[in-house]
Amino acid sequence: MSAAITLDHITKTYNKGATMAVDDISFAVEKGELFGLIGPDGAGKTTIFRLLTTLLLPDKGTGTVVGNDIVKDYHKIRGIVGYMPGRFSLYQDLTVEENLKFFATVFGTTIEENYDQIKDIYGMLEPFKNRRAGKLSGGMKQKLALCCALIHKPEVLFLDEPTTGVDVVSRKEFWEMLKRLKAQGITIMVSTSYMDEATLCDRIALMIEGKILSMDTPANVIKAYPEKLYAIKSSNMHGLLKDVRANEDILTCYAAGEYIHLSLKHEGKESEAQLLNFLQERGDTDLIFKETIPTVEDCFIRLLGNKDGNKEGNRN
Amino acid sequence: MRTLKFLLQKEFRQIFRNKNILRMMFMTPIIQLIILPQAANYTIRNINIAVVDLDRSTYSQKFVNKVLSSGYFKLAAFSQSYDKAYQLIESDKADIIIEIPQGFESKLNTEQSQTVSLSVDAINGVKAAVGSGYLTNIIQDFNGQIRLDWMQPSKMSPMPTIDVESSNWYNPNLSYYLFMVPGILVLLVTLIGGNMTSQNIVIEKEKGTIEQINVTPVKKYLFILGKLIPFWVLGVIVFTLGLVIAWAVYGIIPLGSIALLYLFVSVYLIAIMGFGLLISTYSETPMQANSLTFFFMQIFNMMGGLYTPIDSMPGWAKVITEVIPISYFIQVMRMIVIKGSHFHDILPHILIVLLMGIVLNTWAVLNYRKTT
Numbered sequence: 001m002s003a004a005i006t007l008d009h010i011t012k013t014y015n016k017g018a019t020m021a022v023d024d025i026s027f028a029v030e031k032g033e034l035f036g037l038i039g040p041d042g043a044g045k046t047t048i049f050r051l052l053t054t055l056l057l058p059d060k061g062t063g064t065v066v067g068n069d070i071v072k073d074y075h076k077i078r079g080i081v082g083y084m085p086g087r088f089s090l091y092q093d094l095t096v097e098e099n100l101k102f103f104a105t106v107f108g109t110t111i112e113e114n115y116d117q118i119k120d121i122y123g124m125l126e127p128f129k130n131r132r133a134g135k136l137s138g139g140m141k142q143k144l145a146l147c148c149a150l151i152h153k154p155e156v157l158f159l160d161e162p163t164t165g166v167d168v169v170s171r172k173e174f175w176e177m178l179k180r181l182k183a184q185g186i187t188i189m190v191s192t193s194y195m196d197e198a199t200l201c202d203r204i205a206l207m208i209e210g211k212i213l214s215m216d217t218p219a220n221v222i223k224a225y226p227e228k229l230y231a232i233k234s235s236n237m238h239g240l241l242k243d244v245r246a247n248e249d250i251l252t253c254y255a256a257g258e259y260i261h262l263s264l265k266h267e268g269k270e271s272e273a274q275l276l277n278f279l280q281e282r283g284d285t286d287l288i289f290k291e292t293i294p295t296v297e298d299c300f301i302r303l304l305g306n307k308d309g310n311k312e313g314n315r316n
Numbered sequence: 317m318r319t320l321k322f323l324l325q326k327e328f329r330q331i332f333r334n335k336n337i338l339r340m341m342f343m344t345p346i347i348q349l350i351i352l353p354q355a356a357n358y359t360i361r362n363i364n365i366a367v368v369d370l371d372r373s374t375y376s377q378k379f380v381n382k383v384l385s386s387g388y389f390k391l392a393a394f395s396q397s398y399d400k401a402y403q404l405i406e407s408d409k410a411d412i413i414i415e416i417p418q419g420f421e422s423k424l425n426t427e428q429s430q431t432v433s434l435s436v437d438a439i440n441g442v443k444a445a446v447g448s449g450y451l452t453n454i455i456q457d458f459n460g461q462i463r464l465d466w467m468q469p470s471k472m473s474p475m476p477t478i479d480v481e482s483s484n485w486y487n488p489n490l491s492y493y494l495f496m497v498p499g500i501l502v503l504l505v506t507l508i509g510g511n512m513t514s515q516n517i518v519i520e521k522e523k524g525t526i527e528q529i530n531v532t533p534v535k536k537y538l539f540i541l542g543k544l545i546p547f548w549v550l551g552v553i554v555f556t557l558g559l560v561i562a563w564a565v566y567g568i569i570p571l572g573s574i575a576l577l578y579l580f581v582s583v584y585l586i587a588i589m590g591f592g593l594l595i596s597t598y599s600e601t602p603m604q605a606n607s608l609t610f611f612f613m614q615i616f617n618m619m620g621g622l623y624t625p626i627d628s629m630p631g632w633a634k635v636i637t638e639v640i641p642i643s644y645f646i647q648v649m650r651m652i653v654i655k656g657s658h659f660h661d662i663l664p665h666i667l668i669v670l671l672m673g674i675v676l677n678t679w680a681v682l683n684y685r686k687t688t
Contacts, residue, residue, distance in 0.1 A: 098329065108318075
């Protein structure tokens with residue numbers, strides 16, 4: 001039993017089938033893995049979390065968490081998983097310490113008993129232990145929520161968008177903490193809509209509209225990007241984007257930070273030169289054109305484009 | 317059991333930290349019980365009358381004096397004509413016009429009968445009915461006096477008359493407070509038990525904390541018990557506070573057994589908290605819960621038999637009063653406090669409310685399961 005989490009053809013709809021949230025998804029997460037669900041809002045990430053933490057029942061399919069069925073053995077699962085919902089949901093009118101104590105007791109344990117599990121994180125919170133949870137800063141709230149999810153030494157940790165709305169430094173700190181937890185052998189499933197965090201996971205699943213488009217290690221996902229990806233920039237980015245789009249040889253193009261990322265239908269020096277000529281003729285100046293390594297975001301956008309393309313195709 | 321202890325500890329900690337709950341718990345009963353019964357009084361006084369005395373005789377003077385000395389009426393004005401008096405009614409300065417026709421005294425002497433006209437502003441129906449009732453009584457009384465004055469005792473043949481004398485049992489002085497204060501206390505206990513319970517659970521829903529609890533191994537029934545017990549305790553405390561105020565301010569001491577009162581309150585709180593729980597399962601936000609509670613509280617207020625007797629309601633309304641728990645509590649309160657009823661008198665009430673408690677709580681728990 002090496003898989004910590006399995007999903008087998010899980011389907012979940014809302015509003016009596018009118019809204020498809022999770023569409024026939026199957027995958028497995030190995031024990032001790034840091035697994036990332038990457039996708040935009042509404043992709044179905046939270047639904048997967050709620051199904052696996054036994055808050056929702058699937059319409060179809062089965063799933064297990066550490067060998068326990070998510071429907072039949074829900075009570076066992078609740079004892080061995082830690083869940084941190086996307087929204088801060090601890091008692092705001094209780095202090096840091098009272099919250100932690102409360103969640104320790106409902107799991108039938110005490111802070112002292114499992115102190116080593118949380119000491120790294122709780123150490124940062126301890127100066128504020130008599131402060132009401134509602135009065136903490138965003139980053140502190142996340143740390144407290146993580147502490148409360150960890151207090152009973154869970155085997156699997158579910159973190160739903162833990163870094164949304166948290167500053168860059170706290171986000172980095174948070175991922176450091178996750179790495180340490182992973183080192184202790186805890187299986188972690190985390191969702192995020194920040195693509196830069198995806199590379200910090202062992203494996204990622206790119207999700208959209210309730211389907212998984214691609215699932216692999218971040219490096220393999222990037223490697224699988226089939227075309228050469230170029231980055232281009234000029235003094236007039238708005239004009240440049242329009243001009244690039246006007247070129248017939250362009251396969252995809254979109255703004256990505258200070259550059260425009262694009263790929264060509266025909267690869268090779270010739271096409272590259274042709275494109276540059278085309279742009280210069282149109283009056284784009286100060287052009288910087290180079291090949292670039294795709295990021296997870298590029299992969300995601302490409303998959304998204306394919307999906308929309310397929311849809312279009314189906315309709316015709 | 318250990319879990320329940322911690323749930324209760326947490327719940328009480330939150331309640332005592334919430335200044336609003338404490339304020340509502342202690343200030344509401346004090347303010348409502350002290351102010352409401354004194355302000356919202358059935359005894360109608362200060363009815364403004366305009367007198368149009370076209371006769372200006374000794375008798376008309378006597379009559380007007382009798383009306384004014386009754387204590388219920390205030391003289392708005394002596395008017396020259398009916399039209400002038402009518403203007404007073406229109407400008408809301410007078411409620412009733414008494415018009416004494418010309419020749420009041422002389423016609424009484426000659427024709428042995430006379431008419432007095434009463435015009436009543438009936439916009440406020442209660443005031444109009446009560447006011448004209450008082451006046452009619454006074455006129456009859458006046459009438460009787462005249463007969464006594466005029467009839468020659470020798471000529472008077474003994475006329476058989478039936479004199480009705482009534483005595484008011486249980487509330488001999490017809491004290492309005494004795495009637496109202498226990499009823500208002502019932503409303504208060506209902507508000508604490510029903511509204512606060514539903515609010516508390518819905519707030520956990522809104523903040524998402526209920527989801528965090530749901531992924532722990534805490535059993536549903538323990539969680540619900542952890543919610544109900546604190547408000548049951550608060551309900552009993554408020555009830556006690558209310559009894560103390562009723563005794564200290566109005567001198568009301570229950571005639572019947574106080575233990576019996578507490579027995580009924582205990583059962584009643586279970587029913588009304590089940591109702592609050594049910595509302596919380598049907599609402600997502602405190603706002604929704606509040607609106608729902610407000611809707612039902614209005615019905616409870618108006619149909620519970622606090623202000624208007626249930627016996628005078630139409631048949632369909634009586635059916636409604638039979639399914640709302642508050643009407644039983646108001647009846648039992650009055651029975652025990654005023655009448656001194658015994659256990660076997662209120663046993664049917666206890667059983668019905670207990671049944672309601674079981675139905676409401678079961679419904680709520682089933683619905684709570686379904687939604688999560």
